[in-house]
Amino acid sequence: MNNRPHIFVDEYAQLPLLLALVALLLATAVQSTLRLKAAARLSGWELPQRSADSILTMISDDTRQVVSQTMMAKVDEYFHGGVKAQDCTMCAAEESHHEGAEDEHHHAPAPQQAAGLNPVSWINSRIHAQEHRHLSDQRSVELLPWVVAASRASPHNIQAYEVGSYILNSMSEKSRIAVDFIKEGIKNNPKSPELEVTLGEICFNALEDQPQAAAAFERALTKSLARTKSLTEEELFLRLKIYFYLGRIAKESHEIAKLREIAQRAMELKAENVMTQSLAAWLKEEENRKRE
Amino acid sequence: MKIALCQIRALIKLSLLELYRRKDIVVVLILGAVLLLPLSFVTPFGMSGAGIYFNEIALVMVWLFSILIALGVSSRIFPHEFEKRTIYALLAKPASRSVVLIGRYLGALTAAISALCIFYAAYTLLCGCKQGVWLSEVLLQAFILHVGLIAIIVALGIMGSLIMTSSANVTLTLLIVFGMLFFGGRLPALAATQSLFAKTILYTANVVAPHVEFFDMRQRLVHEWSAVSWLVCAAVMAYAVLYSAAVLLLADFFLRRKRF
Numbered sequence: 001m002n003n004r005p006h007i008f009v010d011e012y013a014q015l016p017l018l019l020a021l022v023a024l025l026l027a028t029a030v031q032s033t034l035r036l037k038a039a040a041r042l043s044g045w046e047l048p049q050r051s052a053d054s055i056l057t058m059i060s061d062d063t064r065q066v067v068s069q070t071m072m073a074k075v076d077e078y079f080h081g082g083v084k085a086q087d088c089t090m091c092a093a094e095e096s097h098h099e100g101a102e103d104e105h106h107h108a109p110a111p112q113q114a115a116g117l118n119p120v121s122w123i124n125s126r127i128h129a130q131e132h133r134h135l136s137d138q139r140s141v142e143l144l145p146w147v148v149a150a151s152r153a154s155p156h157n158i159q160a161y162e163v164g165s166y167i168l169n170s171m172s173e174k175s176r177i178a179v180d181f182i183k184e185g186i187k188n189n190p191k192s193p194e195l196e197v198t199l200g201e202i203c204f205n206a207l208e209d210q211p212q213a214a215a216a217f218e219r220a221l222t223k224s225l226a227r228t229k230s231l232t233e234e235e236l237f238l239r240l241k242i243y244f245y246l247g248r249i250a251k252e253s254h255e256i257a258k259l260r261e262i263a264q265r266a267m268e269l270k271a272e273n274v275m276t277q278s279l280a281a282w283l284k285e286e287e288n289r290k291r292e
Numbered sequence: 293m294k295i296a297l298c299q300i301r302a303l304i305k306l307s308l309l310e311l312y313r314r315k316d317i318v319v320v321l322i323l324g325a326v327l328l329l330p331l332s333f334v335t336p337f338g339m340s341g342a343g344i345y346f347n348e349i350a351l352v353m354v355w356l357f358s359i360l361i362a363l364g365v366s367s368r369i370f371p372h373e374f375e376k377r378t379i380y381a382l383l384a385k386p387a388s389r390s391v392v393l394i395g396r397y398l399g400a401l402t403a404a405i406s407a408l409c410i411f412y413a414a415y416t417l418l419c420g421c422k423q424g425v426w427l428s429e430v431l432l433q434a435f436i437l438h439v440g441l442i443a444i445i446v447a448l449g450i451m452g453s454l455i456m457t458s459s460a461n462v463t464l465t466l467l468i469v470f471g472m473l474f475f476g477g478r479l480p481a482l483a484a485t486q487s488l489f490a491k492t493i494l495y496t497a498n499v500v501a502p503h504v505e506f507f508d509m510r511q512r513l514v515h516e517w518s519a520v521s522w523l524v525c526a527a528v529m530a531y532a533v534l535y536s537a538a539v540l541l542l543a544d545f546f547l548r549r550k551r552f
Contacts, residue, residue, distance in 0.1 A: 082515035
């Protein structure tokens, strides 16, 4: 008599069944990835997903991108004295002067307001600092290890190069090193107009090297115009910024025809923007100067 | 009473000997050194002076290793006794089950705290050499609160070892500890936005689960914030003592009901 327990699926059928299941899971993964990418393309999301030839490369690139972004979150945390954005009790109120604040400063905490009467929140608000504080420029070197790690984790993390060059140029006053770092970013991300703009800004404002700045802004414009899809708000602002700097360089070298063309293009993009208005004002100024 | 104290002292000595005989600390110290020494020479863009990242990674290791040592020591005490049948010899001395439990708890706690002292000494030495800051009030508070955390983890490990298998005990305790470390502080806010059922579960977890995040002074220590009030420290330590006592009472209940 056969004492083996009855099994619904024959043992020999288990392997193909398992293979079919794995294939189904893979197909679902590929389909959802493609759907996600299509949705991202349509809505203009900034997802960590990167296009690649194979799914393994894509997963590996995405993982590196996520790790890199986590490291960049660490940079933000360090800049705010180890306080995460979601834990900061004063951040909403501080938003208004966040941009201009460069020095180390902090404000009295409002733990009662944050914690209410809950003893857990009360103790947590005392143990974990929740005040708003910025790292001073002198200590900006503390941010650099994470910036370097983020750019090594994913060389396609544009934000890492932008933030890193800002820290080096504006906080540490090491503009030459910032230029080298941003050039490394451009080499790794040849299609990015953002990095070219950053390079141009450093050359124009910090190094006062107009020819190199002009070349960087020209390259940025070419890369920006190569983006065929409809412009997002950030991309529009970036292109206006490129026109603004190109116009400024044209004004300083008294190239009225070029300035007129740039101002015209900016007008077509967004006439009411302050940078477009600056371009129009410069054009008027230059025309008056020529007439005189 | 005097006999019980002698028995407890003997049990503490046994636990200490066991920890240092197993050389767990040596292994984690070597691992820590291998990971930290190359990091201490990092000079991004040739600029020296960055120390916060090093402090943070070193403290993460101190936390991780101390939790693993505390859990390792506490979770293998009773299963080992039951397996080798040495529990019979202990109970036949005669030592009551409560005395054995308290002795074993204090033994594991002493062993884990001694390991913690070594870790903090190594941390102070590394950070002192790198940044020139040796001792501070925040460091003292961080150490004291860390001892409170270890007291809770050892109690949880011992209780778990009486009702679960070793692997289940270690996994579940680690899940609870790290879950509460990362999300414990947000439980009240999270509960407030949930439906009645989820709210009840989250509020229960908020009351029952150990608030490990109370003992985490890493942010203050690493980012050079000021020390907290000693009253707050005392309140957190009182919480640690009460929580450990409650867990040990439960463990005593399980040990009394246990049939060997």
